[in-house]
Amino acid sequence: MYPAINPGLVSNLEKLGLTENEGKAYAGLVSLKEATAREVHELTGVPRAKVYDILKTLSRKGFVEVRQGSPVYFRAVDPKHVIGRIKNEFFTCAIEALDQLNELSYEIPRSSPVWCIQSEWGIRKRVREILYNVREELIVFSTNPEFLGEFESDLKKLEKNCRLILIVDDLNKFRGMPFDFTETGKDFGDFVRNMFIDGVQYTEDCFMIADGKESIAVHSAGNNREAVVIRLPVVCHLQKLIYNWLVEGGFIIDTHQ
Known part of the structure; x- marks a missing residue:
């Protein structure tokens, strides 16, 4: 019997841009090191009909590596690299958004008092x-x-x-x-x-x-x-x-x- 995935961890991953099921799947893969879609489903409770597509989505996002075969195996990319990349992207995005917001200067005829x-x-x-x-x-x-x-x-x-x-x-x-x-x-x-x-x-x-x-x-x-x-x-x-x-x-x- 696998231990339950920490809901606080899943919540933090959601704040970083993952869906709830993506967060569960990635956390499960980090725990399992390498696993099939079925094993991820059994550990995390991510619906069996969705887990394969979710893992493929994580692969496109750079969270997961795929080893083709029968069955297909998935492996989590090192969390230090993943979170580090997200942090850098978030910081860059925040700075660019601030600069862009500061450039906005629409004339407002009347501001509410x-x-x-x-x-x-x-x-x-x-x-x-x-x-x-x-x-x-x-x-x-x-x-x-x-x-x-x-x-x-x-x-x-x-x-x-x-x-x-x-x-x-x-x-x-x-x-x-x-x-x-x-x-x-x-x-x-x-x-x-x-x-x-x-x-x-x-x-x-x-x-x-x-x-x-x-x-x-x-x-x-x-x-x-x-x-x-x-x-x-x-x-x-x-x-x-x-x-x-x-x-x-x-x-x-x-x-x-």
Whole structure:
């Protein structure tokens, strides 16, 4: 009885461009060293009716060598050579694609001032871009010390060059960070942590207004995080007016850690 093929290995081979059955067949051949199509089928579970054609496809891709005869035998090409070639091709392809993308310059009559970002990588990248471009004032509200902590070094740099206003829902959660924070009142903190829309709970992880011109709201909706970026000065001005109203109304307490 043959041991099962590692599904993690097959998944990685799929990411390198093979199909699931191609990944299983190649991994099986690496394990067997040299085998017939039937032996590959018995080890990997690749359908018997498909395994021969799959091995021939792997041969054309350079993963497998074929020894003609009766029966036909197949042998895996050394994984170091195969993966090395794929890595080089992928790197070259990535560089060429980047160059080609940078050459694109289509005239867009109008760009939307509102964008929604739903990937963790994209959200962090956009926050860092906003922090990098701040020149005069940054207002930050956060309920999530882990998320805000990812940008601690960026915020420390801003302290020297612009007005930095940091507001949190609970000072105790943020005591480990080297900033002076202003705390919201309990009612407002409870509100932003427990908003429900159509039965889905929303929690405002972080909100920023940069120079009164651009804002980003990062919130968790259920188990997903997303961000809304607004580059519309009139909206950002209204958001800042709301902040001033909250201060004047006592919803934001002028207390520092």
